[in-house]
Amino acid sequence: MSQYTDMTVVNVGYHSTNYWVISTSRSRLLVDLGWPGSLKKMEFNLQRMNIPISEIKYSLATHYHIDHAGLAQELKDIGIQLLLLDVQVDAISSLEKWVKPHEKYLKINQDDNKIINCNESRQILEKIGVQGEIIHTPGHSSDSISLILDDGKAFIGDLTNISMIEKDKADITLYSWKLLQDHGVKEIYPGHGPVYLLKELNVVI
Numbered sequence: 001m002s003q004y005t006d007m008t009v010v011n012v013g014y015h016s017t018n019y020w021v022i023s024t025s026r027s028r029l030l031v032d033l034g035w036p037g038s039l040k041k042m043e044f045n046l047q048r049m050n051i052p053i054s055e056i057k058y059s060l061a062t063h064y065h066i067d068h069a070g071l072a073q074e075l076k077d078i079g080i081q082l083l084l085l086d087v088q089v090d091a092i093s094s095l096e097k098w099v100k101p102h103e104k105y106l107k108i109n110q111d112d113n114k115i116i117n118c119n120e121s122r123q124i125l126e127k128i129g130v131q132g133e134i135i136h137t138p139g140h141s142s143d144s145i146s147l148i149l150d151d152g153k154a155f156i157g158d159l160t161n162i163s164m165i166e167k168d169k170a171d172i173t174l175y176s177w178k179l180l181q182d183h184g185v186k187e188i189y190p191g192h193g194p195v196y197l198l199k200e201l202n203v204v205i
């Protein structure tokens with residue numbers, strides 16, 4: 001018997017970006033948060049997968065780039081709590097420095113986010129009914145994190161595919177992949193493109 005039988009993962013992505021809804025008997029968590037101004041599109045895609053947006057209680061961005069965190073505040077405004085890692089706090093102002101008015105981005109209110117650190121992530125996820133943890137996996141950006149589930153799934157955002165990294169370089173991305181492997185990750189849920197199995201890549205980390 002597995003404790004994961006009640007957990008489902010659904011992709012509600014659009015515009016070449018994956019947004020994942022993890023549903024458990026207790027709650028629903030959205031991983032990666034839409035392009036700015038695209039709330040209607042997000043709602044539509046959720047509806048298509050029979051997920052009422054009102055049932056999503058928490059959101060988590062793998063990193064604060066516009067295609068992964070653009071909807072964070074709009075989602076907060078309809079009652080979805082933002083789980084923000086302490087290693088991500090500074091990245092919000094960097095993101096906001098570069099957004100253009102036409103992108104219709106809503107600034108993230110910094111006063112009411114649930115700021116957590118990786119060490120306490122397991123406890124917090126447990127409350128949502130998700131068995132797993134969040135680890136810091138810099139490389140693509142310094143604020144990049146991965147959500148890893150105990151069943152071997154990992155939501156890695158835009159961490160560069162391991163098969164594209166030069167192994168002889170002491171690379172922070174490689175360090176992040178080692179961490180993922182040490183945590184027993186088997187199945188990769190990237191920010192863009194299809195899900196793949198780590199063993200399919202046939203690379204030695």
Ligand SMILES: [Zn+2]
Nearest residue numbers: 063065140158
């Ligand atoms: Zn990115």
